[in-house]
Amino acid sequence: MTIEPEARITAPRLDNQDPALFGQTPSQTVGPFFHYGLPWKGGADLVGKSDMGARPELFPEDHYVLNLSSPTGTPQGEVIEVAGRVFDGNGDLVPDAMIEIWQANAAGRYASIADAREEAPRDPHFVGFGRASTDIDGVYRFRTIRPGRVPGPGNSLQAPHLAVSVFGRGLIKRLATRLYFADGEGNEVDPVLNAVPEARRETLIAKRQTDGTWWLDIVLKGDDETVFFDL
């Protein structure tokens, strides 16, 4: 016998397809097991061809299905490394966080169709997006280009910065922050830094280590808690 779908009596149950519920899909955690699905080899190297970014030791080699980064050439600008540790509210390192960066090229232009300005040139070799998982010591690390300044609201100019997203087990939603440079031109007049209470601005400003690395720890909770944004 055939049961016609139209003839069934089903209790009303709202789901993804109900117009009455239409709206932003809610955020959920990436959980602890994202490493074989998200951070690819080279994802944290926006300049060269290294394997930075992935944690392939966490799953069998024959289950690596992610892309291998294939840069088309060397982008223009000053090559920098940015790194830091991620801490939780107990002061413990977070070895299963995922960090993403989004940034302009050396000329201050975003490689995005939404940045239509002509005055700052595109760089065909620079995408400006990177992804890194923290390592066993809770450290994230990117190799990238020091970004140029991009416009802010009105006629303002923003100081050089990276937009940063933090994901992880226990993070139901992405935490958004920024990384600025201690010697960055325009830090004192930057419209976003100036929206942050002065006492907490330091949590967004990377400092140069003796080896040249720009270092910024991310503190999820507690003293020296990183400033996260309501975008």
Place this chain on the structure above:
Amino acid sequence: MDVVAYAREDAGSPPSLFADYRSTVARSPIQPLVRVPQTLTEVTGPSGWERLMGSALADLTTQHKSAPQGQRIIVTGRVLDEAGKPVPNTVMEIWQANAAGRYIHSKDNWDAPIDPNFTGAGRVVTDAEGRYRFVTIRPGAYPWGNHNNAWRPAHIHLSLLGPAFATRLVTQLYFPDDPLIEIDPIANAVPMPYRQRMVCRFEIGVTEPNWALGYLFDVVLKGREQTPFEENDHDH
């Protein structure tokens, strides 16, 4: 320059701190989020995703020598903005457990078998109408250490970049008629009725005869405001 800002979170957004999900306690900020103006940085996003992530991987059942164990399924739908407008050419990354609820990850110590024919990772790109489609197997539920007798409902992790930094979204797709959803602290961080936005719908029209069950799931990303963001200080 002034930009057209993206909407902020709607009423369905979960909090960062949801104590029933224990890992949130040490990992959620105490300080309130700082409201900042959206700038060019927040309203732009990567365009050349294929250069980063490679070509699409839309069939998770054909990545190894043989077919994986489990119920083959099709998941399809659209990526939309809040006005119902399609979001074309955007990447959706996918990862999940196998049919027994086991992840191919050395930190997963759940005593269920690894399937050598299933990795559980893929990615698709939306077409001009915002549509996507992938083939996988239905993941199993699995226990976790959050509380006594805690079980995650079957779910597929989805990660979307969308058009801008502001639209970045990571979520989970749940299945209809799963009794574990209503006792799952992660799903419950989303208040009702919005939690049900994450529950896909079985659809016989998507189901393919003698081959695979079909499910519909649309993803709605933050939309844009109607007018450019106004500066807070009007002293100029």
